[in-house]
Amino acid sequence: MTVPDQQRELLDVSADRWHERIADLLAGGMRFLTLWSDPAERVACALGSGYGTTVVRSTPAPGELQSIVDVAGAAAWDEREIHDRTGVQFAGHVPLRPLVAHPAATADWVTPVSGDDVHQVAVGPIHAGVVESGHFRFHVVGERILHLDLRLFYKHRGLEAAAAGATPDLAARLAQRACAACAVTNSVAVAQAYESAHAGVPDAAVRRARTLLLELERLYNHLNDIGAICSGIGLATGSMAFAELKERAQRVNAELTGHRFLFDTIAVGSSDLDIDASTAAHLRARVAAIGAEAALLWADVGANRSVRARIRGAGILVRDEALRLGACGPAGRASGVNDDARADGGLLWYPGFVGATLNDPSGDVAARIEIRAREITACCAIIEDVLSDPVRPGRVTLSGPAAGPGIAQLESPRGRTVAVVEPDRAVIAGLHLRTGSYANWPALAAACTGAILPDFPLINKSFELCYACVDR
Amino acid sequence: MPAWTGRPGVFVLLRHLAALRRSTDLARGAPRSVAIRHVDAGSCNGCEHELGATLGPIYDLQRFGLSITASPRHADILLVTGPVTTRMRDALLVAYSAMPEPRLVAALGNCALGCGLLGDPAEMIGSVEAILPVAVRVPGCPPTPDEIARHLLAGLEEVRAAHVRPTS
Numbered sequence A: 001m002t003v004p005d006q007q008r009e010l011l012d013v014s015a016d017r018w019h020e021r022i023a024d025l026l027a028g029g030m031r032f033l034t035l036w037s038d039p040a041e042r043v044a045c046a047l048g049s050g051y052g053t054t055v056v057r058s059t060p061a062p063g064e065l066q067s068i069v070d071v072a073g074a075a076a077w078d079e080r081e082i083h084d085r086t087g088v089q090f091a092g093h094v095p096l097r098p099l100v101a102h103p104a105a106t107a108d109w110v111t112p113v114s115g116d117d118v119h120q121v122a123v124g125p126i127h128a129g130v131v132e133s134g135h136f137r138f139h140v141v142g143e144r145i146l147h148l149d150l151r152l153f154y155k156h157r158g159l160e161a162a163a164a165g166a167t168p169d170l171a172a173r174l175a176q177r178a179c180a181a182c183a184v185t186n187s188v189a190v191a192q193a194y195e196s197a198h199a200g201v202p203d204a205a206v207r208r209a210r211t212l213l214l215e216l217e218r219l220y221n222h223l224n225d226i227g228a229i230c231s232g233i234g235l236a237t238g239s240m241a242f243a244e245l246k247e248r249a250q251r252v253n254a255e256l257t258g259h260r261f262l263f264d265t266i267a268v269g270s271s272d273l274d275i276d277a278s279t280a281a282h283l284r285a286r287v288a289a290i291g292a293e294a295a296l297l298w299a300d301v302g303a304n305r306s307v308r309a310r311i312r313g314a315g316i317l318v319r320d321e322a323l324r325l326g327a328c329g330p331a332g333r334a335s336g337v338n339d340d341a342r343a344d345g346g347l348l349w350y351p352g353f354v355g356a357t358l359n360d361p362s363g364d365v366a367a368r369i370e371i372r373a374r375e376i377t378a379c380c381a382i383i384e385d386v387l388s389d390p391v392r393p394g395r396v397t398l399s400g401p402a403a404g405p406g407i408a409q410l411e412s413p414r415g416r417t418v419a420v421v422e423p424d425r426a427v428i429a430g431l432h433l434r435t436g437s438y439a440n441w442p443a444l445a446a447a448c449t450g451a452i453l454p455d456f457p458l459i460n461k462s463f464e465l466c467y468a469c470v471d472r
Numbered sequence B: 001m002p003a004w005t006g007r008p009g010v011f012v013l014l015r016h017l018a019a020l021r022r023s024t025d026l027a028r029g030a031p032r033s034v035a036i037r038h039v040d041a042g043s044c045n046g047c048e049h050e051l052g053a054t055l056g057p058i059y060d061l062q063r064f065g066l067s068i069t070a071s072p073r074h075a076d077i078l079l080v081t082g083p084v085t086t087r088m089r090d091a092l093l094v095a096y097s098a099m100p101e102p103r104l105v106a107a108l109g110n111c112a113l114g115c116g117l118l119g120d121p122a123e124m125i126g127s128v129e130a131i132l133p134v135a136v137r138v139p140g141c142p143p144t145p146d147e148i149a150r151h152l153l154a155g156l157e158e159v160r161a162a163h164v165r166p167t168s
């Protein structure tokens, strides 16, 4: 398997050409990846085509750029975040509500919704169970949700700010800390972004090791998520059964790497993972058993009539809306958006990758649980394939730094994660992480519109987005 | 009859569950009833995953009389994860002040203990201890479900021993 040429293009444009240039690239078939503000106080937009990327950069003049949300709906949160962090205005994005900032007055961030009997239900930041912190404001009539405003960033730890001036290894550790559930994805993303800025070519050992770790991360997450949806349904059998499978998957992680969440397994420029043939064979059999039992269990649980009645038609995200909002990952695929960063090739080990798809991508809770069940099978097959040989330490060959930022795209358990690293000799000048969860939160809010309030926990679980890697 | 009875999936599950529960090797301990209110004060979610597992079918913390409650009003213990971000500080203090006395605070995970923090110091208080009196400490990043169960049980035992009135 050859390493694809990673096309990198860098376009510096004046502020008056910003919108036009990006609109042209999108019209030419590129996908919006992320927006960030770089160390030189420019605003930059990354667009992708396969594994290739184009970066458009511009200096806001004066303090303002034209909004691109009319051509890239997925950029709405990115523009709000840049506005909060830097004060840059995005003309045409009205109103530009705060996202990261937490103004004291409710009216300063909540969407005004009015009419007969409309009232608000405020939930969080502390939730009822063992759940991450964040605030939701539902605008409802009776039980019907008219609109959902999200206020996250309660867990903001300033990880990107701390990465400015850090060594690449520290930057990868900071990204790992952003979120335990996406620890491997986030740290591989930062490692690859740094390597890509240095025309890095990973050898086969590095590609296999990283792919193995990424898929092990997906495996325990998908098992967790199906269990969580079963809890949302109120089906104790399913939630207990998948909790047990998740535990076994995490014990495989611990045996392989010494850590149940695979922490500290990713290095920039190399891989230390060393698994001999007999350990590989032993773990391979355990993963195969987990996959087989998950399939058996899902065949039981998923066919149950009362389960089906509960999950069908709940929280529908239609395909057009999913596309407009940039939904990705299992949530996007459940709505018929066939976006999977693993299919782009890239610098990993996915020979002949074909993603799981649904015959009927109905965009409801049922579709989001079904796609995960199918992906577990595919995921175990990839792990078993890698583990059919020993995994050895490897290296990434790096050359001198190229101009402009390094960008990596990976498929996390939640969707497409993009990391941007601005290299500055031996350290990095800037880090930006836009995770699959970040991409999907607006889609979750859209899926709740028209649903009933008691369905929210179930719909929320069916997306199972991280707060931690959004808040950073 | 539900579709899954009589199919092999559930039996496979139950067999494994029985084996895994035996393998955790936790002693049963004295019966008690303690309600825990968990607050995520800025964790990476690893501590939540493991706390969830501690309450799950294998470690089953409920068998020792410990359970999670939805309201701080019903809680005996405030169990905090994360480095206490400046944005979670007030919510955490409100939850604590809503609890009836006697109450205890437990810090779960290295972040909550203020160890090995990563991030921008301006965004974090840095440890639970800095703003609340911590009685039980559970170190680890994240602590495993087994460690969480052991530390909570041992910590409660210690607190209880310290509060037993000497009999004369």
Ligand code: SF4
Residues within 6 Å of the ligand: A177, A180, B042, B043, B044, B045, B046, B047, B081, B082, B108, B109, B110, B111, B112, B140, B141, B142, B143
């Ligand atoms: S202690 Fe470790 S696992 Fe727990 S919140 Fe902190 S970084 Fe995450």
